[in-house]
Amino acid sequence: MWFFGREQIEIPSRDRVEIRLxxxxxxxxxxxxxxxAEVAILEKKFTGNHFSSFGSEKRGTPVKSFVxxxxxxxxxxxxxxxxxPNLLVVFHEYMIESHPEIFSGxxxxxxxxxxxxxxxxxxxxxxGVHPRWVGSIDGNKIAHGQNCGLNSVMLGAMIPFxxxxxxxxxxxxxxRYFVKLSEAERQANLSGLKKGYQGVRxxxxxxxxxxxxxxxxxxxxxxxxNAPFGGVIVNPGNTALKSHEASRKGFAPKLxxxxxxxxxxxxxxCPDFCFVWKINPASRFGAELVGLDYQYCKGCQKxxxxxxxxxLTLTAENEITELERSTSWLENQK
Amino acid sequence: xxxxxxxxxxxQLRTGNEMVAEAARAIDxxxxxxxxxxxxxxxxxxxxxxxxxxxxxxxxxxxxxxxxAAGACFGASTGGARVLxxxxxxxxxxxxxxxxxxxxxxMPMVLNLVTRSVSGPLDIRCDHSDLMFALQTGWxxxxxxxxxxxxxxNLIAVRLGEHPKxxxxxxxxxxxxxxxxxxxxxxxxxxxxxxxxxxxxxxxxYTTLDPRKPVTIGPYMNxxxxxxxxxxxxxxxxxxxxxxxxxxxxxxxxxxxxYPALETYGAADADSALFILNSAAETSKExxxxxxxxxxxxxxxxxxxxxxxxxxxxxxxxxxxxxxxxAERSDSPGSIGGPISHEVKSVLFSDHHCDIAAISRVFGxxxxxxxxxxxxxxxxxxxxxxxEPGAVPAFGFFGADQGQSKxxxxxxxxxxxxxxxxxxxxxxxxKDGALHVSIVDTALLATRSKRIAPGHGAxxxxxxxxxxxxxxxxxxxxxxxxxxxxxxxxxxxDYPFSAHRITYLHNLFxxxxxxxxxxxxxxxxxxxxxxxxxxxxxxxxMITGDGGMDIGMGPTIGTALRNHPMIILEYDxxxxxxxxxxxxxxxxxxxxxxxxxxxxxxxxxxxxxxxTASIMAATGIP
Numbered sequence: 001m002w003f004f005g006r007e008q009i010e011i012p013s014r015d016r017v018e019i020r021l022x023x024x025x026x027x028x029x030x031x032x033x034x035x036x037a038e039v040a041i042l043e044k045k046f047t048g049n050h051f052s053s054f055g056s057e058k059r060g061t062p063v064k065s066f067v068x069x070x071x072x073x074x075x076x077x078x079x080x081x082x083x084x085p086n087l088l089v090v091f092h093e094y095m096i097e098s099h100p101e102i103f104s105g106x107x108x109x110x111x112x113x114x115x116x117x118x119x120x121x122x123x124x125x126x127x128g129v130h131p132r133w134v135g136s137i138d139g140n141k142i143a144h145g146q147n148c149g150l151n152s153v154m155l156g157a158m159i160p161f162x163x164x165x166x167x168x169x170x171x172x173x174x175x176r177y178f179v180k181l182s183e184a185e186r187q188a189n190l191s192g193l194k195k196g197y198q199g200v201r202x203x204x205x206x207x208x209x210x211x212x213x214x215x216x217x218x219x220x221x222x223x224x225x226n227a228p229f230g231g232v233i234v235n236p237g238n239t240a241l242k243s244h245e246a247s248r249k250g251f252a253p254k255l256x257x258x259x260x261x262x263x264x265x266x267x268x269x270c271p272d273f274c275f276v277w278k279i280n281p282a283s284r285f286g287a288e289l290v291g292l293d294y295q296y297c298k299g300c301q302k303x304x305x306x307x308x309x310x311x312l313t314l315t316a317e318n319e320i321t322e323l324e325r326s327t328s329w330l331e332n333q334k
Numbered sequence: 335x336x337x338x339x340x341x342x343x344x345x346q347l348r349t350g351n352e353m354v355a356e357a358a359r360a361i362d363x364x365x366x367x368x369x370x371x372x373x374x375x376x377x378x379x380x381x382x383x384x385x386x387x388x389x390x391x392x393x394x395x396x397x398x399x400x401x402x403a404a405g406a407c408f409g410a411s412t413g414g415a416r417v418l419x420x421x422x423x424x425x426x427x428x429x430x431x432x433x434x435x436x437x438x439x440x441m442p443m444v445l446n447l448v449t450r451s452v453s454g455p456l457d458i459r460c461d462h463s464d465l466m467f468a469l470q471t472g473w474x475x476x477x478x479x480x481x482x483x484x485x486x487x488n489l490i491a492v493r494l495g496e497h498p499k500x501x502x503x504x505x506x507x508x509x510x511x512x513x514x515x516x517x518x519x520x521x522x523x524x525x526x527x528x529x530x531x532x533x534x535x536x537x538x539x540y541t542t543l544d545p546r547k548p549v550t551i552g553p554y555m556n557x558x559x560x561x562x563x564x565x566x567x568x569x570x571x572x573x574x575x576x577x578x579x580x581x582x583x584x585x586x587x588x589x590x591x592x593y594p595a596l597e598t599y600g601a602a603d604a605d606s607a608l609f610i611l612n613s614a615a616e617t618s619k620e621x622x623x624x625x626x627x628x629x630x631x632x633x634x635x636x637x638x639x640x641x642x643x644x645x646x647x648x649x650x651x652x653x654x655x656x657x658x659x660x661a662e663r664s665d666s667p668g669s670i671g672g673p674i675s676h677e678v679k680s681v682l683f684s685d686h687h688c689d690i691a692a693i694s695r696v697f698g699x700x701x702x703x704x705x706x707x708x709x710x711x712x713x714x715x716x717x718x719x720x721x722e723p724g725a726v727p728a729f730g731f732f733g734a735d736q737g738q739s740k741x742x743x744x745x746x747x748x749x750x751x752x753x754x755x756x757x758x759x760x761x762x763x764x765k766d767g768a769l770h771v772s773i774v775d776t777a778l779l780a781t782r783s784k785r786i787a788p789g790h791g792a793x794x795x796x797x798x799x800x801x802x803x804x805x806x807x808x809x810x811x812x813x814x815x816x817x818x819x820x821x822x823x824x825x826x827x828d829y830p831f832s833a834h835r836i837t838y839l840h841n842l843f844x845x846x847x848x849x850x851x852x853x854x855x856x857x858x859x860x861x862x863x864x865x866x867x868x869x870x871x872x873x874x875x876m877i878t879g880d881g882g883m884d885i886g887m888g889p890t891i892g893t894a895l896r897n898h899p900m901i902i903l904e905y906d907x908x909x910x911x912x913x914x915x916x917x918x919x920x921x922x923x924x925x926x927x928x929x930x931x932x933x934x935x936x937x938x939x940x941x942x943x944x945x946t947a948s949i950m951a952a953t954g955i956p
Contacts, residue, residue, distance in 0.1 A: 034347075034517065041347050041519045051349075051516040059793040078620050079512040079613035080705035222830050223737025231455035231829065237747040237787030239826065239833040247794055264776035271799040273788035277780045285777035296788040300795030329788055333747060 009133055009160050009202045011111070016074070017164060018082045019067040021154075022102040023091035024246050026059040028151030031177070032089075033065035035155060039165045039173045040069035046164075047076045060247030060298055062099055071164050087161050088131070090114045091139070091154060093123075094246040100126040108132055111161045113200070115139035115154060120203035135161065135202045140250055142199060148185070148192030152178075156196025167197065240330050244272065248299035253312045254320055255292060260311035262289050266303035272296040275303075276332045291327030294320070338587035341528040343521040350481040350513035354420065354446050354506070355380035356522055357488035359390055360529040363444075364415035367395040367406030369885070370916040370929060371425035372458045373510040374448035378420055379916070379928045386933030392418070396917050396929055399844065399885035400425040404432035407443055411436070411503075412551055414538040416492065417443035422510060423450035423464045424842055428885070430467060436503045437472030437567065439551055442495035442536075443503045444488060445473070449612075449663075450510040451700045453842060455829065456819060459701020460510035461663040462611060465640075466673045472567050474504040474574050475641040479612045482520045483638075484508045486591055492533045493581050499573035501539075507640070511701065512613040521589070532588060571642040578639055595644035596651060600626060600633030603654040606716035609635040609678050610661045614697075614704050621709035632713045640674075645681045652682065657691040659716040661732065665696045670729045672696050691719045697732040708732070743830070747787065750835055754783040756810045779807045783835075785815075790833040791825040798822045801905060802877065812872045814853070815839070818846045818882035821912040822905075843878075843885040847893035847902060850876050854898045874900040880907050880918035883946050894953035904946060919944040 019036060023029035030052040037050035048069030066082045084105040093116035095102055103126055106112065112131040114123055120134040137157035143150040155174055159167045174193050178186040220226070228234055262283050267275045274297045280288035304312045348356065354377045358366070368378040384390045397403035400421055411417045421429065426447055436443065451457040452464050468475060474494060478487040484506065491504035508514050523529050540549045555563060575595065582593045597615075598607070600622040608618055615636035625632045635651065635658075637644055652658070660679070662672030669676065675694035682688045695712060698704040712732065718725040759778055763770045773779070785806045792799060798821060806813065816839045817823040823840055826833035841849045854874050860866040883890065883904050890902065909927050910916040917930040922943045926932045930939040 037517050038347055042345070047519065049516055049518045050347075051511070053511075061791050075619075077616040078706055079509070079516055080617050080708075081703045083705060083707075220741060220743040221735070221738035222743075223735040226737040226740050226742060227830075228742070233827065233830060233832040235743060235745045235830070236749065236832060237835040238743075238745070239789030239791075239828075239831045240787045241746060242789040242791070242831065244789070244791070262777050264778070264780040267780035268776050268804060269800050271792060271794075271796040272790070273784055273786065273799070273803070275780065277777075279778075279781050283777075285775045287777040287781045289780075293788065298794035302795055302800075330746070333783075 011133075011161065011163050013071075014086065014164065015072050016070045016076075017068070017086050017162070018084070019087045019089070019158075019162075020082045020085040020105075021065040021067075021089045021091065022095060022099070023063055023065070024095070025061050025063050027091045028149050029063055029065040029091055031149075032151040032155050033067050035170070035173055035177050036067045036158070036162070036165065037069070038177070039169045040067065043169045043173060044069075044071075044165060045073070046071050047073045049076055049079075051079075053081065060244060062095065062102075069164070085110055087158065088112045089154060089158060091150060092246050093118070096123075096125065098243055098246055103129045106131050111135070113137065113154070113157055113161060115150065117141065119201055133161070133202055133204055135200050137196055137200045139196065142192055142195045144250070146188050146192040146195060148188040152189040152192040153196035153199075156193040156198075157200040159197045160200060160202065243295045244298050245294060248297065248317070250317055251314050252294060252297055252299055252317055252320055253292065253301065253304050254315035254324065255289070256311050256313070257289075257291075259309050260289055261309060262287055263308065264289075265306045265308065266312060269302040269306045271300065271302070272298055273329070276327050276329050278332070290332065291324065293327050293329040294325050296329065338584060340590055341588050342524040343589070344524050345519060345521055347517050348481050348520045348522075349515050349517050350478070350484040350508045351376040351448065351515065352380065353481045353485035353520060353522075354488060354508070355384070357485045358392065358418055359384055360523060360526050361416065361418075361488065361492055361533060362390050362526075363392045363418040365393045365395065365407070365410040366418040367397055367403045367410065368419055369397045369400045369403045369421070369425060370910055370913055371400070371422045371450075372913055373450060373460075373514045374420040374422040374425070374446060375913055375916065376514070377446060377448070381418075382929045382936070383931050383933075386931035386936035388934040394929070398887070398919065400429040401432065401885075404429035404436070407445075408432060408436050408439070408441065411441040411443045412439070412542040414536060414541040414543060416536055418446070419443065420446040420448065422448045423452050423458075426464045427452060427467060428844065430471070433468065433471035433473060433503075435552075438563065440501040440567075440570070441503060442492075442501055444491045444495065445503065445505045446484075446488070447505050447507045448510045448514045449507060453819075454840070456823075456840065456842075457700040458510075460512050460613075461699045461701065463664045463699070465507055466664045466666070468505055469641060469673060472502070472571075473641060474500070474502050474571070475639065476504060476506050477612050477636075477638050477640055478506055478508045479513065479616050479636060479638075481513060481516060481518045482591065483593070484513065485520065485522065486585065486589065486593065487638075489529060489533060490578075490581055490585055490593070494574060494578055496534070496536050497574070497577045497581075498537070500570055500577050502570055502574060507612065509613040516613075523589075528588070532585070575639070575642040575644065582638075593638045594647070595637065595639050596647040597636045597638055598633050598651050599636070601631040603631060604633035605631045605655065605720055606657045606659070606713065607633045607635050607652070607655055608659045608661060608709065608713050608716060609674070610709075611636065611640070611663070611674065614661070614663065614709070617704060617706060618709035618713070620706040621713055624706070624710060625713055630713075630717060632716070643677055643681075645684075648678065648681050649685055652688075652690060655690050656720045657693070657716045658682070659693050659695060659712050661695040661697050661712055663696075663698045665699070665731075670694075691723060693719060693726065693728050695730055695732045702733055704733075747835060750783055750785070752812075755785075755812055755836075757782050758810070760808055760810050773808065782807060785813060785834070785836045786826065787833045787835055789831070791828060792821060796821070796825075798905060802903075805903060809873055809875075812836070812870075814872050814874050816841065816846050816850045816853075816874070816876045818843055818876070818878040818886065819912070820879045820881060822877055822879075824912060843881045844889055846876050846878055846882055846886060847890040850874055850900050851893050851896060851898045854900050876900065876902045878902065878904050879911070880904075880920050881910055881912075883944075884919045887949070891949070891953055894950055894955050897955060906946065908943075920946065
């Protein structure tokens with residue numbers, strides 16, 4: 001039994017545990033899964049397996065990592081994805097809205113852990129998602145403060161949900177895993193792991209809790225009846241519907257239009273085509289920077305480096321106003 | 335017969351690819367010729383790292399493409415060497431021509447095929463469409479359904495291929511990602527000497543490296559002799575099945591792991607069986623457990639060897655069956671069944687008394703997930719047709735989706751207009767035989783409509799897109815692009831999305847330049863025939879990287895020599911970056927990459943940076 005604040009979390013003993021980690025490429029979900037599998041299989045001598053949904057995913061796109069184990073050493077043979085997890089861990093709060101499909105298969109025996117500054121009570125889930133226990137951990141803040149990987153913090157926060165593995169074993173295997181790092185980094189990650197464990201807040205999800213009413217996606221699901229044959233895409237430029245805000249790590253460029261003299265250098269270097277321009281004969285060079293569309297900005301900061309007058313500065317997300325965020329590249333194409 | 339004792343083994347947590355590399359560590363091959371391709375790349379990366387540390391002696395040859403890799407392996411094997419290769423999907427297909435050369439010359443070697451869907455459209459995940467092309471090559475094909483089997487089968491492959499009555503190359507097949515990247519508890523032989531004594535010493539009847547015994551390998555052989563040569567190949571496969579069965583018995587005594595030619599799991603007197611390959615068979619075992627518990631007599635049939643095909647074992651094990659479901663991660667379009675379903679049916683049909691109902695299903699193409707519930711549903715279909723013949727179709731795709739509606743998603747951006755693509759910001763004048771280019775400031779250039787839309791999935795700070803945009807800003811008028819496989823292709827065309835606002839075409843590394851040559855020529859021919867207005871002007875641009883300029887160098891030179899009006903833009907990354915930073919021919923001398931490690935025995939890239947510009951200049955392009 002584990003006590004966290006006023007809530008006590010009690011997980012019944014399980015014969016088989018399935019864990020699904022949902023993350024953004026580069027957050028270390030694969031390594032976290034590997035550590036869990038090492039604890040389960042090599043330390044605890046359970047049967048199990050681990051793999052991740054790799055592909056051509058680049059940094060900043062969603063990835064999944066799966067861990068299964070059986071405490072009674074029943075052979076685990078399945079090489080398929082985990083569809084009904086016992087524990088779902090979400091490494092980026094933003095994914096709740098941007099990728100609601102990450103909640104698929106969440107049922108009354110699923111515990112959910114989210115990396116979020118919010119308390120479990122404040123977290124909103126898509127309609128129809130009713131987990132058993134909900135945990136939240138301010139992973140970004142801890143990782144930033146400890147200067148360690150987010151995955152170390154998340155591993156620590158998972159401890160209460162995985163009594164089969166135990167705190168000591170996770171810390172020990174994690175510690176062994178961090179040996180490859182420098183001593184300072186090793187200590188940082190160990191302390192991140194501890195803080196993750198201490199900082200997690202849990203709550204039994206209440207059935208009447210508010211739900212996010214996600215708008216019906218405008219996207220039509222393509223299949224063999226309606227997809228153009230040959231795999232042809234007949235919707236030029238439709239990536240403009242995508243959002244990559246989850247790629248940023250808490251900071252974004254902020255534009256000071258008073259300082260900007262519309263030189264266009266930012267547009268030369270921006271890999272994500274965030275800058276929106278219009279022709280303005282009154283402007284010094286005949287063009288005016290309207291603003292930037294944060295939907296596409298991945299926070300690379302190239303524009304900040306190249307700006308000759310420091311009109312663009314690196315700013316915490318919450319200091320960028322709604323008005324500044326309202327510039328839409330797509331709207332400006334019409 | 336000597337008694338064989340179980341050898342000492344160590345337990346680890348390993349993936350399929352890691353286990354192939356561990357087997358290579360124990361075998362210490364003389365030579366590995368390879369070319370990186372997802373998901374098999376990790377094998378050569380790991381072996382290269384072992385080499386750099388001095389843990390193995392294997393010569394690593396990073397070829398200029400899979401075709402070259404297969405040729406290098408063939409050459410090495412004629413010298414009596416133990417030879418290794420690893421590839422996937424289009425890599426296998428690109429080397430396909432070389433595979434019958436290897437088998438027809440009876441030169442043993444080991445090729446690890448980490449299965450992946452064959453392009454196009456390009457898909458990097460697992461299915462068996464690549465493997466099916468290998469069935470006719472004359473190679474022995476061993477199936478490794480788990481990370482453990484990936485290790486074991488590599489040891490068995492060396493022994494089997496070099497067997498004096500066999501003398502054939504062997505392919506070891508693991509499922510891309512599902513097995514290659516899945517971590518499981520595994521056991522590895524602790525002592526290298528145990529591996530050595532199991533695989534024995536290579537003995538060759540013919541070698542190209544003994545001048546005192548000159549031989550001619552690869553003669554010009556027409557009728558009436560070739561059919562006899564092929565009959566020898568057939569006999570070798572017959573001998574291989576016998577040898578396999580002896581070898582796996584010995585291997586089981588050493589390791590406690592059994593690999594019967596045809597593994598059956600479930601009821602010994604099963605009413606219905608699911609015949610299914612590799613990792614999906616492992617998943618299906620969990621469904622069998624569940625159905626057995628509810629009193630259903632079902633089984634999974636999983637061949638551990640696919641060539642030679644274990645026909646007699648299949649006949650023996652079907653005695654109790656009333657029905658069989660053959661499910662495959664590949665289709666043979668137009669033949670009403672995947673290739674293996676036809677083989678299974680042909681074995682059943684060869685028995686005149688057979689009245690087993692057989693149905694076939696194509697599933698899991700392109701890596702589509704297949705779990706216990708899916709396996710259960712296939713097994714239940716098998717039971718249904720016993721009760722009621724024709725209850726389910728004899729052939730079908732399992733898991734194909736018809737889509738949500740007949741309508742297509744509405745287009746979100748209009749096509750760029752002529753005015754938008756030609757804003758007149760760049761002007762070119764010809765004067766005194768020279769071209770004078772004038773261009774406006776960066777600010778006005780920024781107002782120009784981009785040919786690539788935002789929202790692509792490149793890494794933060796990617797240099798490709800600002801580079802491409804700056805390049806495209808300099809071109810007035812319509813553009814048609816062709817991209818080779820690479821990051822720029824992958825992140826802009828993630829189906830059903832496309833970042834391209836202009837017409838885009840993809841082809842594989844070898845062939846982008848010829849593909850665009852064909853298109854350019856047809857554009858001009860259609861103008862000459864009046865099928866396209868003579869006022870139409872299109873600039874054709876090919877975007878490529880290090881891979882396209884290595885595997886595709888020959889066809890690119892051919893294209894340049896023919897001097898078609900088009901632009902080829904290579905971004906020289908000094909490595910294969912889309913696949914994680916392997917050595918390319920434009921990697922500078924001495925650089926460390928994931929396939930040119932620096933260590934005790936390696937100095938990084940061991941040969942010089944390719945001067946692509948000079949090569950292209952030598953073609954005499956204007």
